[in-house]
Amino acid sequence: MSDTAKKRIFTPVRTIFLLLTAACMVLIFCFSMDNADDSSDKSGRIVTAVVHTFVSDFDTLPEQEQTEIIDKTTHIVRKLAHFTEFAALGLCVSCTVGKRKLLTLGTAGTVAFCFLYACTDELHQYFVPGRACRFTDVLIDTSGSCTGMLLSLLCLYLVTRRAESATH
DSSP states (O other): OOHHHHHHSOOHHHHHHHHHHHHHHHHHHHHHHSOHHHHHHHHHHHHHHHHHHHOTTGGGSOHHHHHHHHHHHHHHHHHHHHHHHHHHHHHHHHHHHOSOOSSSHHHHHHHHHHHHHHHHHHHHHHTSTTOOOOHHHHHHHHHHHHHHHHHHHHHHHHHHHHHHHHHO
């Protein structure tokens, strides 16, 4: 069997990452199914915790200032959620693809897959009451995917180097 054929075989680790990829996709889909009120409630709980953690005198601030802080924090938390869930997807897809160099077809495929899934996620949200379809979110999602993929490549590189040094 050639080296290329060996790389395409799903090892137990790659199979686990394939299952984790599917789990990430289902989780993203489920989050996107939430209507605007449910989505706001979920992020609102996180926003409240963040604001009370980082703004110690929040409760004593004027109401207008509290509203501004909540609005800005909500925007940041929601965009970070997009970035983070797609970073997890990018990491899992990349690990499913397996060990490779940065500039390869596997890397391009990982980015393309995550980009297309981000597009379908935004399209899905278009049909959910109160939600919107935003290309900026696709870009945030894709950036998260690229970050997760780069993290996976770094981890794969470090694990490979450690294994090689242990055998010498």
